[in-house]
Amino acid sequence: MANAMHTKTELSELGEFGLIRHLTQNIVLKNESTLTGVGDDCAVLDFKNKKIVVTTDLLTEGVHFNLMYVPLKHLGYKAVTVNLSDVYAMNATPRQITVSIAVSAKMSVEAITELYSGIYLACERYGVDLIGGDTTSSLTGLLISVTAIGEADEEDLVYRNGAKDTDLLCVTGDLGGAYMGLQLLERENEVFKVNPKMAPQFAGYDYILERQLKPEARKDIPPLFKELGIKPTSMIDISDGLSSEILHLCTQSEVGCRLYEDRLLYDNQTKKMATELNINPLVAALNGGEDYELLFTLPVTDNEKIRNHPDISVIGYITDKSEGVNLITAGVGQAIPLQAQGWNPLKD
Amino acid sequence: MANAMHTKTELSELGEFGLIRHLTQNIVLKNESTLTGVGDDCAVLDFKNKKIVVTTDLLTEGVHFNLMYVPLKHLGYKAVTVNLSDVYAMNATPRQITVSIAVSAKMSVEAITELYSGIYLACERYGVDLIGGDTTSSLTGLLISVTAIGEADEEDLVYRNGAKDTDLLCVTGDLGGAYMGLQLLERENEVFKVNPKMAPQFAGYDYILERQLKPEARKDIPPLFKELGIKPTSMIDISDGLSSEILHLCTQSEVGCRLYEDRLLYDNQTKKMATELNINPLVAALNGGEDYELLFTLPVTDNEKIRNHPDISVIGYITDKSEGVNLITAGVGQAIPLQAQGWNPLKD
Numbered sequence: 001m002a003n004a005m006h007t008k009t010e011l012s013e014l015g016e017f018g019l020i021r022h023l024t025q026n027i028v029l030k031n032e033s034t035l036t037g038v039g040d041d042c043a044v045l046d047f048k049n050k051k052i053v054v055t056t057d058l059l060t061e062g063v064h065f066n067l068m069y070v071p072l073k074h075l076g077y078k079a080v081t082v083n084l085s086d087v088y089a090m091n092a093t094p095r096q097i098t099v100s101i102a103v104s105a106k107m108s109v110e111a112i113t114e115l116y117s118g119i120y121l122a123c124e125r126y127g128v129d130l131i132g133g134d135t136t137s138s139l140t141g142l143l144i145s146v147t148a149i150g151e152a153d154e155e156d157l158v159y160r161n162g163a164k165d166t167d168l169l170c171v172t173g174d175l176g177g178a179y180m181g182l183q184l185l186e187r188e189n190e191v192f193k194v195n196p197k198m199a200p201q202f203a204g205y206d207y208i209l210e211r212q213l214k215p216e217a218r219k220d221i222p223p224l225f226k227e228l229g230i231k232p233t234s235m236i237d238i239s240d241g242l243s244s245e246i247l248h249l250c251t252q253s254e255v256g257c258r259l260y261e262d263r264l265l266y267d268n269q270t271k272k273m274a275t276e277l278n279i280n281p282l283v284a285a286l287n288g289g290e291d292y293e294l295l296f297t298l299p300v301t302d303n304e305k306i307r308n309h310p311d312i313s314v315i316g317y318i319t320d321k322s323e324g325v326n327l328i329t330a331g332v333g334q335a336i337p338l339q340a341q342g343w344n345p346l347k348d
Numbered sequence: 349m350a351n352a353m354h355t356k357t358e359l360s361e362l363g364e365f366g367l368i369r370h371l372t373q374n375i376v377l378k379n380e381s382t383l384t385g386v387g388d389d390c391a392v393l394d395f396k397n398k399k400i401v402v403t404t405d406l407l408t409e410g411v412h413f414n415l416m417y418v419p420l421k422h423l424g425y426k427a428v429t430v431n432l433s434d435v436y437a438m439n440a441t442p443r444q445i446t447v448s449i450a451v452s453a454k455m456s457v458e459a460i461t462e463l464y465s466g467i468y469l470a471c472e473r474y475g476v477d478l479i480g481g482d483t484t485s486s487l488t489g490l491l492i493s494v495t496a497i498g499e500a501d502e503e504d505l506v507y508r509n510g511a512k513d514t515d516l517l518c519v520t521g522d523l524g525g526a527y528m529g530l531q532l533l534e535r536e537n538e539v540f541k542v543n544p545k546m547a548p549q550f551a552g553y554d555y556i557l558e559r560q561l562k563p564e565a566r567k568d569i570p571p572l573f574k575e576l577g578i579k580p581t582s583m584i585d586i587s588d589g590l591s592s593e594i595l596h597l598c599t600q601s602e603v604g605c606r607l608y609e610d611r612l613l614y615d616n617q618t619k620k621m622a623t624e625l626n627i628n629p630l631v632a633a634l635n636g637g638e639d640y641e642l643l644f645t646l647p648v649t650d651n652e653k654i655r656n657h658p659d660i661s662v663i664g665y666i667t668d669k670s671e672g673v674n675l676i677t678a679g680v681g682q683a684i685p686l687q688a689q690g691w692n693p694l695k696d
Contacts, residue, residue: 056482
């Protein structure tokens with residue numbers, strides 16, 4: 001399961017500037033707003049009359065990823081897409097990223113090149129330019145810091161604080177898959193540690209593995225909103241789990257919410273893996289995180305415009321703040337206060 | 349010499365969101381271009397018709413800093429100023445920063461608060477807004493990733509590639525101080541390790557210690573250029589050492605250069621420490637790095653405008669590329685090709 005790297009060039013053979021040249025020499029800038037990219041003290045951008053959005057994420061080895069089972073190319077891809085997801089969550093279009101990495105001196109040039117191949121693949125697929133970064137060493141594991149910059153017309157921007165009483169609570173795609181993919185990877189990694197000759201049992205789980213290892217950001221959603229003639233009153237991406245994100249929206253909008261258990265969508269692989277591991281898929285959706293779907297609210301009058309749309313589920317509605325933030329269970333319809341139990345890197 | 353932290357609150361008591369709230373609750377935005385800062389998926393900025401510059405740096409414990417002798421507040425301050433230095437090197441004005449940190453779970457809330465007090469002090473002094481970031485854990489040391497965003501009118505921007513044959517090569521301030529400060533800190537740290545009761549011998553070296561521990565970015569230089577009615581043809585900040593930076597300017601501008609040893613300025617403390625440690629201050633200037641002064645080129649016709657200015661030294665001039673990049677030694681005037689021997693984090 002480990003990343004097989006057959007050739008190995010020592011980092012010290014290239015040095016910092018040699019490595020930067022090696023990693024950035026083939027960049028072709030795609031966006032009009034990128035005036036100059038890598039190679040000066042700063043990159044230079046021009047967004048004319050657009051508003052600019054900025055977001056940043058830091059991924060550390062052993063905390064956010066395990067190189068025992070995460071291929072470096074996928075890791076590079078994911079480090080980019082999780083940031084772009086935040087840009088789409090503003091209803092904006094990503095244009096540029098900076099990527100800084102700290103690597104152990106033991107890491108080979110080929111391994112770093114593999115990581116960057118994933119970064120460039122994401123740049124290609126999402127139409128963003130890599131415009132800068134920093135490359136240094138760390139005494140221990142790998143660390144990746146990505147900052148994404150995007151643009152939007154002011155009237156299109158969607159914040160977290162605009163949800164109103166009676167708004168529909170909506171989500172794109174299905175939930176819990178990334179978490180179940182992680183459980184599968186961890187199970188097989190444990191098996192591997194005990195018996196390295198045992199082949200991992202991944203058949204039939206390609207979707208949830210991809211959700212975990214190589215998640216996509218919902219690039220399609222902002223244009224879909226335009227096409228459907230709707231604009232969310234609030235929006236956030238699901239990185240820490242549905243509970244945590246709903247609580248963010250409700251806190252910042254000063255509203256309450258009713259979330260219906262029976263409205264949550266799961267992929268069949270998510271359900272199958274959940275059964276196999278004896279985990280309730282609801283827990284994966286609420287607290288698992290990393291689904292990178294978009295959670296948003298819409299005026300109830302927009303209901304017709306999204307009804308039966310395959311990419312959007314209505315999973316609840318916004319209430320007055322005094323009613324609290326509740327999960328309404330399937331069947332008996334009991335109201336249970338939602339609690340943020342999403343992934344907390346400082347509590348682990 | 350270690351950082352004394354008398355109260356200790358466990359990070360786990362606050363959790364990630366609690367920590368973010370604790371660290372960001374007192375932010376007051378200062379810049380018109382910052383529409384919204386911390387608290388949504390992205391920050392939102394508006395630069396109207398200005399060009400935007402972006403730069404990023406990653407500092408890792410044990411590679412860029414040693415917490416045995418670097419106070420956390422200074423570290424936070426320096427993590428910001430080294431990025432702002434890159435913005436000034438574009439002849440631009442910094443406006444916003446994002447700060448991401450990865451901390452060991454053993455680090456206390458008080459220690460992180462101390463780090464941020466330095467970050468906020470730099471924000472205050474340089475007029476920049478902290479608009480976002482990420483807070484996570486690392487399995488080992490502390491890591492700080494800062495991205496700085498600035499603005500400039502297009503006609504004011506200065507790149508690395510505009511130096512022309514016969515241009516004057518100029519530098520602000522004095523050189524080698526940060527490196528000599530580091531040597532002093534390392535010497536005293538070795539003494540401390542052998543005998544913790546021995547008081548460190550820092551008297552009379554406040555300037556070089558500050559150059560190393562709490563460097564300032566040359567905020568005063570872009571307005572000085574306006575005042576003097578000059579615009580550099582190329583510019584870079586000195587982070588890796590004069591040799592490395594001159595080579596960057598010359599390579600990107602496709603020119604050669606003559607740098608005169610006897611034109612380099614050293615502070616008296618730098619010279620004194622150099623004598624004490626038997627190091628040539630020239631080596632500290634060329635290869636030491638971290639001086640965060642600005643290196644730039646000017647048309648020779650601007651000579652009168654900067655002559656005898658206390659903040660600017662002319663240290664050489666630009667030649668045709670075919671003449672190479674040379675140090676002209678004091679006394680005999682021998683030409684020695686410059687080599688980049690600046691700090692290389694991947695070779696250490």
